[in-house]
Amino acid sequence: xxxxxxxxPISVAFSVSFQGxxxxxxxxxxxxxxxxxxxxxxxxxxxxxxxxxxVAQEEELRSEVRRMLNFLAAExxxxxxxxxxxVRNGPLSLQESRLLRRLSEGQPEALRVAVIDESENLRLPDxxxxxxxSEVGSNANAVIVMGDADTQAxxxxxxTAGARYPMVCFTRQQHTIQPAENVRTVKLEREIPExxxxxxxxQAGMERTRGIWIVVISLLVTxxxxxxxxxxxxxxxxxxxxxxxxxxxxxxxxxxLFLIESSxxxxxxxxxxxxxxxxxxxFAYWLTYQWLVFQAVNVGLLAIFFVASxxxxxxxxxxxxxYPAKFASNMLPAHALRSTI
Amino acid sequence: xxxxxxxxxxxxxxPAVAERPCVIRAVDVxxxxxxGDLETHALRGATVDIxxxxxxxxxxxxxxxxTTLFNMIGGLSxxxxxxxxxxxxxxxxxxxxxxxxxxxxxxxxxxxxxxLIQVMTCLENVILPMSFAGMESEEARDKGVFLLKLVGLxxxxxHKPTELSGGQQQRVxxxxxxANSPEIVLADEPTANLDSITGEEIIELLYRLxxxxxxxxxxxxxxxxxxxxxxxxxxISDGRIEKMAQPSEIDFTSNEFH
Numbered sequence: 141x142x143x144x145x146x147x148x149p150i151s152v153a154f155s156v157s158f159q160g161x162x163x164x165x166x167x168x169x170x171x172x173x174x175x176x177x178x179x180x181x182x183x184x185x186x187x188x189x190x191x192x193x194x195v196a197q198e199e200e201l202r203s204e205v206r207r208m209l210n211f212l213a214a215e216x217x218x219x220x221x222x223x224x225x226x227v228r229n230g231p232l233s234l235q236e237s238r239l240l241r242r243l244s245e246g247q248p249e250a251l252r253v254a255v256i257d258e259s260e261n262l263r264l265p266d267x268x269x270x271x272x273x274s275e276v277g278s279n280a281n282a283v284i285v286m287g288d289a290d291t292q293a294x295x296x297x298x299x300t301a302g303a304r305y306p307m308v309c310f311t312r313q314q315h316t317i318q319p320a321e322n323v324r325t326v327k328l329e330r331e332i333p334e335x336x337x338x339x340x341x342x343q344a345g346m347e348r349t350r351g352i353w354i355v356v357i358s359l360l361v362t363x364x365x366x367x368x369x370x371x372x373x374x375x376x377x378x379x380x381x382x383x384x385x386x387x388x389x390x391x392x393x394x395x396x397l398f399l400i401e402s403s404x405x406x407x408x409x410x411x412x413x414x415x416x417x418x419x420x421x422x423f424a425y426w427l428t429y430q431w432l433v434f435q436a437v438n439v440g441l442l443a444i445f446f447v448a449s450x451x452x453x454x455x456x457x458x459x460x461x462x463y464p465a466k467f468a469s470n471m472l473p474a475h476a477l478r479s480t481i
Numbered sequence: 482x483x484x485x486x487x488x489x490x491x492x493x494x495x496p497a498v499a500e501r502p503c504v505i506r507a508v509d510v511x512x513x514x515x516x517g518d519l520e521t522h523a524l525r526g527a528t529v530d531i532x533x534x535x536x537x538x539x540x541x542x543x544x545x546x547x548t549t550l551f552n553m554i555g556g557l558s559x560x561x562x563x564x565x566x567x568x569x570x571x572x573x574x575x576x577x578x579x580x581x582x583x584x585x586x587x588x589x590x591x592x593x594x595x596x597l598i599q600v601m602t603c604l605e606n607v608i609l610p611m612s613f614a615g616m617e618s619e620e621a622r623d624k625g626v627f628l629l630k631l632v633g634l635x636x637x638x639x640h641k642p643t644e645l646s647g648g649q650q651q652r653v654x655x656x657x658x659x660a661n662s663p664e665i666v667l668a669d670e671p672t673a674n675l676d677s678i679t680g681e682e683i684i685e686l687l688y689r690l691x692x693x694x695x696x697x698x699x700x701x702x703x704x705x706x707x708x709x710x711x712x713x714x715x716x717i718s719d720g721r722i723e724k725m726a727q728p729s730e731i732d733f734t735s736n737e738f739h
Contacts, residue, residue: 163601164600200582226630383597386557388584390581393613
């Protein structure tokens with residue numbers, strides 16, 4: 141019965157803590173800046189990782205597609221003015237769809253695409269025209285087989301019926317070829333030697349370790365930066381907390397007050413920091429890679445990192461404020477009043 | 482079975498109430514502050530009874546333990562040994578909820594250095610304890626304005642404490658102490674920073690509270706006028722209570738007061 145008489149509506153707690161931020165505006169700005177810097181650092185590192193990985197993948201993809209095109213050109217001459225038939229045998233890899241696009245950009249006379257597997261929604265490049273499988277080879281300088289599905293059943297003679305030059309290219313090393321008389325077969329994908337495969341795996345592992353290490357370091361910097369600024373802003377208010385205790389505030393109310401205040405500060409600071417860090421990182425990488433940066437980046441992963449650093453910012457700000465606030469509110473009022481921190 | 486009429490009568494008659502119930506009783510309160518190896522005996526066993534509706538002044542040189550005694554009987558600090566009873570309840574037995582209730586409803590504190598919340602306006606400072614007590618915001622605002630008018634600061638309600646003089650800040654603190662109509666007002670040098678006219682007004686105000694509402698006033702003070710108006714004076718020196726006296730028994734012209 142006594143308990144019900146000491147209470148504070150949440151709306152009052154909100155207005156008190158909101159006012160606290162407003163009145164101590166300069167202090168709040170400093171605290172927000174502290175949180176912002178921490179999160180900006182974390183976010184710039186994370187964004188850098190995403191960009192770096194994206195750019196590396198993109199560059200490898202490009203060079204691989206370029207190599208395939210060169211290989212094709214070595215067999216049949218430049219793409220320009222030729223007629224090319226494409227058999228889309230199952231879903232395409234990124235590399236294959238890029239190759240298809242580059243073929244259409246190469247101004248061939250015609251790009252005929254026959255689709256065997258209809259299961260997937262497909263978008264063909266502008267130049268390409270859909271044809272039935274029986275017509276894919278007519279007048280063609282080359283027929284290219286792409287896709288995930290098994291190529292064992294393909295009859296190469298049928299594919300090259302009516303072709304100018306009976307040649308079938310396969311885009312993957314794992315495609316099996318059922319050889320046919322008078323049909324030239326070519327594999328466009330490079331065969332990667334075993335030691336290179338090992339080296340790549342090793343390199344990827346090292347890269348990952350280095351990435352984790354730098355993220356952990358930046359997380360530590362963030363933790364220390366945010367904790368420091370939040371601790372400062374709470375400890376200088378010990379007397380205020382003591383006064384409130386003397387006026388009959390419950391410890392839980394004081395905690396509530398600081399919970400609201402610090403989560404607001406944390407949210408604002410973390411949001412600003414995440415934006416600033418991302419923009420800064422994009423700008424820094426833009427200087428080296430130019431527009432490649434924006435094409436290569438994995439937006440989904442970036443969004444996840446953005447949300448993650450928001451969460452990290454808010455949680456750190458709240459923890460760093462709540463701990464000293466709890467400590468102060470559990471003190472005897474007389475001690476809190478005397479404290480001169 | 483017949484009942485003894487007299488015994489039955491006695492059963493339903495409330496026990497005779499002592500004429501002056503004891504609001505605060507401190508029994509052999511000791512307080513030791515430890516600073517590393519150094520022990521400071523702020524209180525060396527103070528025993529004092531404070532009765533309901535009395536006006537008690539505590540005086541003593543600085544460092545004599547006034548403020549420590551103050552904190553003990555106000556439930557703001559815990560004694561190293563000894564007991565403090567407020568309304569017959571041992572303060573040490575109360576949980577934090579009940580202590581908060583006590584500080585909120587029962588006792589109004591006035592501090593030597595005001596302890597106003599600097600970032601709030603005067604009115605908000607006065608309203609704060611009422612919000613803690615769960616009062617409706619409109620009612621609290623009206624009461625806050627009324628209290629500020631009572632201490633002569635009706636026109637300064639929306640000023641920040643830093644924009645006011647020391648005396649004005651002290652008056653805001655007094656208004657805040659009265660916010661929840663406490664039964665006990667603990668005042669630590671309430672008139673020390675005031676000019677003599679305002680000081681007298683404050684004394685008059687406290688006196689009226691005591692007279693008309695039966696509020697118990699306990700104040701630490703050196704102010705002669707305040708001492709003269711009080712019911713009892715408690716002398717404290719070096720952590721011990723030296724003597725208790727009525728103002729009439731004391732020669733205010735002696736050297737001790739100048």
